[in-house]
Amino acid sequence: MNWRRGCAGDFPKHLAGGFTRHLAVSIAISFPELFPFPQQCVDMTQKAMRIADAKFAREVWNGQSLSPAKKGGPSERTDRLKGQAMIDTSFSRDPKGFSRNRSTAIEPLEPRMLMSGDVSVGVVRGSLVIRGDAAANHIAIDQTGLTARQFRITGQDGTKINGQDELIISDVKHDVRVRLGTAATCWR
Amino acid sequence: MLEMTDVAVSRDLLIRGGNGADTFNMTGGTVGRNARVRARDGDNTTSVDGTTIGRRLHVIGGAGVDALNLSNHARVTGRVEFEAQGGETNCAISDVTTGDFSLSSHVGSADISLLSSTFQGNVRIGTGAGEDRLNIKDSMFQGTTFISTGSDNDTVLIEDRLTMPGSGGSSFLPRPIKTRFIGACIIRLGTGDDQLGVAFKGSAGVAFGVAKLSGGAGSDLIRYSSIDTSSYSQFEHVNVIND
Numbered sequence: 503m504n505w506r507r508g509c510a511g512d513f514p515k516h517l518a519g520g521f522t523r524h525l526a527v528s529i530a531i532s533f534p535e536l537f538p539f540p541q542q543c544v545d546m547t548q549k550a551m552r553i554a555d556a557k558f559a560r561e562v563w564n565g566q567s568l569s570p571a572k573k574g575g576p577s578e579r580t581d582r583l584k585g586q587a588m589i590d591t592s593f594s595r596d597p598k599g600f601s602r603n604r605s606t607a608i609e610p611l612e613p614r615m616l617m618s619g620d621v622s623v624g625v626v627r628g629s630l631v632i633r634g635d636a637a638a639n640h641i642a643i644d645q646t647g648l649t650a651r652q653f654r655i656t657g658q659d660g661t662k663i664n665g666q667d668e669l670i671i672s673d674v675k676h677d678v679r680v681r682l683g684t685a686a687t688c689w690r
Numbered sequence: 691m692l693e694m695t696d697v698a699v700s701r702d703l704l705i706r707g708g709n710g711a712d713t714f715n716m717t718g719g720t721v722g723r724n725a726r727v728r729a730r731d732g733d734n735t736t737s738v739d740g741t742t743i744g745r746r747l748h749v750i751g752g753a754g755v756d757a758l759n760l761s762n763h764a765r766v767t768g769r770v771e772f773e774a775q776g777g778e779t780n781c782a783i784s785d786v787t788t789g790d791f792s793l794s795s796h797v798g799s800a801d802i803s804l805l806s807s808t809f810q811g812n813v814r815i816g817t818g819a820g821e822d823r824l825n826i827k828d829s830m831f832q833g834t835t836f837i838s839t840g841s842d843n844d845t846v847l848i849e850d851r852l853t854m855p856g857s858g859g860s861s862f863l864p865r866p867i868k869t870r871f872i873g874a875c876i877i878r879l880g881t882g883d884d885q886l887g888v889a890f891k892g893s894a895g896v897a898f899g900v901a902k903l904s905g906g907a908g909s910d911l912i913r914y915s916s917i918d919t920s921s922y923s924q925f926e927h928v929n930v931i932n933d
Contacts, residue, residue, distance in 0.1 A: 629701075638710065642693040650698060658691070676701045680692055683708015 620662040623655050628675035634682035637661075643678075651675060694719060702726070707734060709752075716741045724748065724768075729756065738764045747788075751775050756795075760786045769811065774800070779817070783807050790833070794818070804829050812873070816840065823847075826869055828894070834873040843882045843908075849894045850887030850913075868894035875900065881907045888914035 619637040623630070630653055632641065640658035648654060648670065656668045663669040692705065696718040703725040705714055711733045716725075721743045727736050731752035737759040738747065745768040749758050757780040758772045769790035772781055779795035781802045790811035793802065799820040805827050812833035815824065818840040826848045839846065849869050869889075875898055879886060884905055889896040896914075903912055903925050912930050 634708070636708075638691075640691045642695070643697055644695045645697055646695075650700075653697065658693075674700075677704060678697070678699045678702075679704045681706040682692065682712060683710055 619660060620665060621655075621657065623664055623669055623671060625671060625673055628673065629677040629679055630671055630674040632678075632680045634680075636683060639682055641680075653678070691715075693717070698722075699725075706730070707732070711754075713737075715739070720744070726750075735759070737761075740764055743767065746771065749773070751777075751779070753777055755780065757781070758783075760784070760788075763787075774798075790814075795820075795822075799823075803827075809833065809835075812836075817844070821845075828868040830869075831871045831875065832873060835871055835875045837875075837877045839879050839884065841881045844879055844884045846877060846879065846884070846886045848887070849889045849896050866894055867897045870897040871901065872899055874902070876902045876904075878904045879906050879910055883909045885910070886912040886914075888912070 619639065620635060621639050621641055622633045622635075625631070632643075632655065634641070639661045641661060641663070642656045642658055644654050644656075645652065646654070649672075651672060651674050653671050653674055654668065655663050655671065657663045657666075691713040693715045694717070697716075698719055699721045701723050703716075703721045705725075705727045707714070707727075707729040709731045712729050713735045714727055714729075715737045717739045719741050721741065723744050724746045725738075725741075725743050726746075726748045728750045729736065729752055731754055733755040734751055735757040736749050738761070739759075740762040741764050743764075743766045747760075747766045747769075748771045749756075751772075751774040753776050755778040756772075756774040759782045760766075760770070761782070761784045764786045766786075766788040769792065770783075770788045772793045774781075774793070774795040776796050777798045779793075779798060779800040779802075781793055781800070782805075783791075783803065784805040784807065786807040788807070788809060788811075790813070791809050792814040793800075794816045796818045797820060798818075800817040800822040802815065802817070802823070803825040805825075806829065808830045810832050813831055813835040815837045817824070817838070819842055820840070821842045822839045822844040824837065824839065824844075824846045826846075828849075837846065877886060886903060886905070905912060905925075912925060914930075
């Protein structure tokens with residue numbers, strides 16, 4: 503079976519190469535023990551991925567994406583690209599859905615968009631998710647003057663929160679999940 | 691470093707540290723259900739100051755120094771579990787109310803203090819290898835208490851200041867009982883030259899329900915005075931000083 507052709511057949515032709523590259527690099531980075539690439543090789547592939555992500559983002563902004571999850575208005579993926587949600591929640595349960603394959607391929611690449619000393623914060627399924635990077639993060643959380651579902655996350659000692667000094671997150675209904683110092687992994 | 695001040699979490703609080711030195715401070719606020727801290731390797735400190743936790747507080751350390759501090763009317767309705775891994779372990783519990791409490795550490799010394807606290811469930815402390823020190827004062831143990839200090843030379847002090855025999859205050863003066871073990875209290879000092887001091891000279895009194903104190907192998911010493919053993923007490927494999 504031509505695996506590459508089988509996957510690419512589900513996608514627009516101009517996106518097929520980008521998707522397979524996403525998938526291959528995602529697998530390689532998720533399981534480095536299986537793919538002991540030299541660091542230079544990894545850096546090159548990550549650079550290629552950023553270019554592919556930028557291309558995909560432009561298509562979403564321009565309304566050119568053919569993903570079913572984006573028909574009828576902006577999707578949560580679009581929000582992620584705007585920087586409002588750091589983890590894609592547009593997972594489709596439809597086994598034939600285009601967005602399902604697309605989500606699992608792109609998900610592990612998000613931390614590489616962040617700078618060192620920058621903490622990513624978002625709301626995933628009603629839970630506040632805070633993910634640090636490899637730098638020594640210093641974060642303060644409080645709710646002073648806010649509602650029960652709002653949290654203020656403040657960076658200390660130069661730590662940034664989604665690129666800002668401070669961020670107020672709303673619609674937190676469930677858990678608070680914090681993971682520090684593991685930039686290469688994602689909350690599941 | 692993560693600081694949470696007067697934060698109300700509806701359900702669970704889940705914190706996972708990296709392999710460096712991580713510090714988690716919770717001051718005030720509430721957690722509706724469970725709070726779980728997985729600190730991983732490095733020197734890690736978890737502090738809970740005045741926070742109310744609806745169910746369970748579970749702290750898992752890693753290699754390196756692990757510290758858990760509970761204080762200032764912190765309340766855990768369910769149980770507190772502290773699993774320190776290899777390396778030094780520090781646990782300070784002061785002015786806290788909790789259900790069950792369990793602490794386990796492995797290789798490395800452990801310094802544990804339980805002060806002015808109420809343990810409404812069972813308490814289980816296992817410190818493994820290393821020279822461990824456990825200090826208990828002014829606390830209430832309503833369930834079964836099991837303390838095992840493992841190998842090496844360990845010291846357990848219950849309302850005791852570790853003064854030398856013959857020094858300190860008079861044992862004839864009436865002293866108020868401050869620490870009570872309502873359920874059974876079993877203390878095993880394990881191998882090594884261990885010491886157990888219970889309300890010895892000049893300290894407050896201790897009340898036991900059922901007490902079984904075992905020194906284990908090695909040259910061990912148990913010294914006590916002003917003990918109220920309402921039902922039964924047993925001493926094994928130790929030199930006992932009763933003054």
